Amino acid sequence: MRRAGAWLLLIVGLAGLIAxxxxxxxxxxxxxxxxVRWRDGTxxxxxxxxxxxxxxxxxxxxxGLSYSYVLLDTSRRNIxxxxxxxxxxxxxDLDREKFEVPFATAQYSRQWMWVADRTxxxxxxxxxxxxxxxxxxxxxxxxxRLADTYTRRARD
Numbered sequence: 456m457r458r459a460g461a462w463l464l465l466i467v468g469l470a471g472l473i474a475x476x477x478x479x480x481x482x483x484x485x486x487x488x489x490x491v492r493w494r495d496g497t498x499x500x501x502x503x504x505x506x507x508x509x510x511x512x513x514x515x516x517x518x519g520l521s522y523s524y525v526l527l528d529t530s531r532r533n534i535x536x537x538x539x540x541x542x543x544x545x546x547x548d549l550d551r552e553k554f555e556v557p558f559a560t561a562q563y564s565r566q567w568m569w570v571a572d573r574t575x576x577x578x579x580x581x582x583x584x585x586x587x588x589x590x591x592x593x594x595x596x597x598x599x600r601l602a603d604t605y606t607r608r609a610r611d
Contacts, residue, residue: 461600468593475571475587482570486512487529487556490547492521497542509537510578513566520544527572529556 491511493502497520506514510528526534535554538546550557571577577586 457600458604461597461604463597464593465597465601468590468595468597471590471593472587475590478571479569483567484569486525486527486566486568486572487548488523489526489549489556490521490523491537491543492519492545492547494542494544495520501542505540505542509533509540510572525566526556527566527568528578529568530573531555533573 489511493505497505506512506524510526510533511524512527513525514522516523531554534549534556537543538549538551538554548556571583577583
């Protein structure tokens with residue numbers, strides 16, 4: 456029984472890390488740059504909260520209440536919520552009917568994104584790294600148990 460549990464830990468850890476790597480390789484792409492003009496009266500604290508909510512990073516060149524950003528969550532749901540938000544006065548570089556970043560106007564940034572950037576929970580780098588460490592821990596624990604089982608068997 457001890458050996459079966461060790462193999463299970465090893466397989467779960469390896470499968471999890473391989474799945475993350477395949478997802479990363481399959482979905483890794485440059486994040487698009489967009490522009491957002493905030494409604495008059497939007498406080499800096501509220502704007503910072505909305506930037507986190509809509510996964511807007513690298514705010515640059517503020518012109519009054521108009522900022523350019525890197526958009527890490529390009530899901531239709533996120534873009535629709537941002538466009539319909541009463542705090543957002545206008546958005547540049549977004550299709551306001553299809554709720555997407557049109558290919559023709561996409562200006563890609565130097566920042567990259569992947570499917571984890573659009574997945575609740577995995578959006579947070581700390582949680583992502585915790586998952587990776589936990590899966591690596593499964594591999595180490597399973598390998599250690601297997602090695603211990605086989606060395607005990609060899610001694611007997």
